[in-house]
Amino acid sequence: MAQMTMIQAITDALRTELRNDPNVLIFGEDVGVNGGVFRATEGLQQEFGEDRVFDTPLAESGIGGLAVGLSLQGFRPVPEIQFFGFVYEVMDSISGQLARMRYRSGGRYNAPVTIRSPFGGGVHTPEMHADSLEGLMAQQPGLKVVIPSTPYDAKGLLISAIRDNDPVIFLEHMKLYRSFRQEVPEGEYTIPLGKAEVKREGSDLSIITYGAMVHESIKAAEELEKEGFSVEVVDLRTVSPLDIDTIIASVEKTGRAIVVQEAQKSAGVAANVVAEINDRAILSLEAPVLRVAAPDTVFAFPEAESVWLPNVQDIIETSKKVLNF
Amino acid sequence: MASKTNKASLDAMKQLEKVEEQFQTIQILNEEGEVVNEAAMPELSDEQLQELMKRMVYTRILDQRSISLNRQGRLGFYAPTAGQEASQLASQFALEKEDFILPGYRDVPQMIWHGLPLSQAFLWSRGHLKGGDIPEGVNVISPQIIIGAQYVQAAGVALGMKKRGQKAVAITYTGDGGTSQGDFYEGINFAGAYKAPAIFIIQNNQFAISTPREKQTAAKTLAQKAVAAGIPGVVVDGMDPLAVYAAVREARERAVNGEGPTLIETMTYRYGPHTMAGDDPTRYRTSDLDNEWEKKDPLVRFRKFLEKKGIWNEEMENETIEKAKEDIKVAIKEADNTPKQKVTDLISIMYEELPQNLVEQNAIYKEKESK
Numbered sequence A: 001m002a003q004m005t006m007i008q009a010i011t012d013a014l015r016t017e018l019r020n021d022p023n024v025l026i027f028g029e030d031v032g033v034n035g036g037v038f039r040a041t042e043g044l045q046q047e048f049g050e051d052r053v054f055d056t057p058l059a060e061s062g063i064g065g066l067a068v069g070l071s072l073q074g075f076r077p078v079p080e081i082q083f084f085g086f087v088y089e090v091m092d093s094i095s096g097q098l099a100r101m102r103y104r105s106g107g108r109y110n111a112p113v114t115i116r117s118p119f120g121g122g123v124h125t126p127e128m129h130a131d132s133l134e135g136l137m138a139q140q141p142g143l144k145v146v147i148p149s150t151p152y153d154a155k156g157l158l159i160s161a162i163r164d165n166d167p168v169i170f171l172e173h174m175k176l177y178r179s180f181r182q183e184v185p186e187g188e189y190t191i192p193l194g195k196a197e198v199k200r201e202g203s204d205l206s207i208i209t210y211g212a213m214v215h216e217s218i219k220a221a222e223e224l225e226k227e228g229f230s231v232e233v234v235d236l237r238t239v240s241p242l243d244i245d246t247i248i249a250s251v252e253k254t255g256r257a258i259v260v261q262e263a264q265k266s267a268g269v270a271a272n273v274v275a276e277i278n279d280r281a282i283l284s285l286e287a288p289v290l291r292v293a294a295p296d297t298v299f300a301f302p303e304a305e306s307v308w309l310p311n312v313q314d315i316i317e318t319s320k321k322v323l324n325f
Numbered sequence B: 001m002a003s004k005t006n007k008a009s010l011d012a013m014k015q016l017e018k019v020e021e022q023f024q025t026i027q028i029l030n031e032e033g034e035v036v037n038e039a040a041m042p043e044l045s046d047e048q049l050q051e052l053m054k055r056m057v058y059t060r061i062l063d064q065r066s067i068s069l070n071r072q073g074r075l076g077f078y079a080p081t082a083g084q085e086a087s088q089l090a091s092q093f094a095l096e097k098e099d100f101i102l103p104g105y106r107d108v109p110q111m112i113w114h115g116l117p118l119s120q121a122f123l124w125s126r127g128h129l130k131g132g133d134i135p136e137g138v139n140v141i142s143p144q145i146i147i148g149a150q151y152v153q154a155a156g157v158a159l160g161m162k163k164r165g166q167k168a169v170a171i172t173y174t175g176d177g178g179t180s181q182g183d184f185y186e187g188i189n190f191a192g193a194y195k196a197p198a199i200f201i202i203q204n205n206q207f208a209i210s211t212p213r214e215k216q217t218a219a220k221t222l223a224q225k226a227v228a229a230g231i232p233g234v235v236v237d238g239m240d241p242l243a244v245y246a247a248v249r250e251a252r253e254r255a256v257n258g259e260g261p262t263l264i265e266t267m268t269y270r271y272g273p274h275t276m277a278g279d280d281p282t283r284y285r286t287s288d289l290d291n292e293w294e295k296k297d298p299l300v301r302f303r304k305f306l307e308k309k310g311i312w313n314e315e316m317e318n319e320t321i322e323k324a325k326e327d328i329k330v331a332i333k334e335a336d337n338t339p340k341q342k343v344t345d346l347i348s349i350m351y352e353e354l355p356q357n358l359v360e361q362n363a364i365y366k367e368k369e370s371k
């Protein structure tokens, strides 16, 4: 086993699948010689040739259309959108086309496409680079939306995503790319899509979260532990479709829950998680399910980013409201 | 059957070749600062020539200082401009105050020379709201991050000018990479269809981050894309301030006379990295290529030209450099003294009237900010 950052784990997953399946193709802006602006595809063009790993002209809509077309030719495209804030340029390919391929072809075709893209705040990017837009994707039936929080999960989930026969949006939080290392097995292993993981066990409160907020939530849980509260942290890992069983089992155990997301309150997937809990476990609840989210503005510019993004203190405060209800 | 198809395709190839032949790079001032195209010389007074030189020298210093301020953590996002001075500043120099600029992220210099205070350029770099709050009477909008969006919007601004009967143009900038976006084609096509007074500049600096120009398109030139939109297109030496000025001036004249938009490709080069956020040009460019382009430097050739005319000297150069340094010092201080961006400021500019969710959130963040 090797110690890897998330970005290394992602490169490793891509290399594994390029080796495994000759139909896997990687393309996007600057993914070739440059290895991607974050170096996620570092060395892959060298190893697998320009036929398998190639730069595209600068057009996200073109990248999306290319992926649709190549999948009709039996390829397994893994395009990169350089930053997920540019997804609006490729929305039709994603929501209008990929998500509807089975429907449009009466089941004749499927779209085994994995779109990878960095997103997420805390790294002082300019406008339109950091936004959490997973809610837009999750609201599109026909897509799977995956957001890993650790290097280990990133590799196993990405391999599953590439092998999946439906379109997957694979979102990589920029702050997690190089923030820590973890043991990551060499070679192939998979983590099933649609399965959450309890990242920390507890009995008084469930924090349901995903992406970079998993780490903030674990820190909050550790603080709350010092005050005598036992807090469970559930990492959704796939935000659509939701792993209802794991969410409900946790809430039935603790009787209290909050949902934490980096996206604005009216965006993201927290509202959907709360609704599912209310639908299925209302009688197990000792308190209302509250949310921690960013305010309903455009993503904050760098100077205000640290206040705008939900943080450990916000999570502790909301947890206490629910714990002391 | 087969031979017939063959013949038709040969004709099609010839047609393409003929079109491509038309797009030769226009130059007025060569690398030695000699006028090689007297007929195309724009009418510029000595004072105007000096002013254009001052702006290029000043902007080169601004670029150097911006890079070091960025390295000290005192600026945020910054896309270096050295090498592109002629392309950027001579095109802006051909405008009038009433013309409207829709820039890309690298085009801050044009905004400054069109009237944006330097301190606001710095605030924009830091992502401060005040950076985008352009003063009344300065006809620019803050730099576009979404590549191509400015092109379609320029068609709208230009059509608006036409509807209002204004004698003005909308000018917009993108890069060689930007010409691959759908918005690029839509922008030039819409403006052409409405005969709107727009000028579309492509600053072809040979790379889009790491991606070389050849990978963007099979087309020999980017300017020839104008043909499909039914508008005039020209390629100019983007290291030659006089060629850039002449092309833009002519396009402007056509536009205000109701003859519609023009697409101008300026052949240029960025000496520095793509942005200051970790780009490493040695991964995708050779130093030979860098050297080849640095020999074409716009400041060097314009300086030679002006010196030969006897209207530029070292003293003027140094005066300009000192002025730039002083202005930058004052502006960065002004930026530093501007109250820091707050979340409540962001909340307050979301709508004309705050909806209930934001009224509530405003109270919450006010409290947080008071701590």
Ligand SMILES: Cc1ncc(C[n+]2csc(CCOP(=O)(O)OP(=O)(O)O)c2C)c(N)n1
Binding pocket: A029, A058, A060, A082, A086, A089, B106, B145, B146, B147, B148, B174, B175, B176, B177, B178, B179, B203, B205, B207, B208, B209, B274
């Ligand atoms: C819609 C969109 N896609 C991708 C990007 C990321 N990006 C920023 S600059 C750039 C390259 C642009 O190259 P070019 O148009 O040649 O302009 P230059 O930077 O060379 O001036 C890319 C891909 C973006 N900002 N917007």
Ligand SMILES: [Mg+2]
Binding pocket: B175, B176, B177, B203, B204, B205, B206, B207, B208, B209
């Ligand atoms: Mg370029």
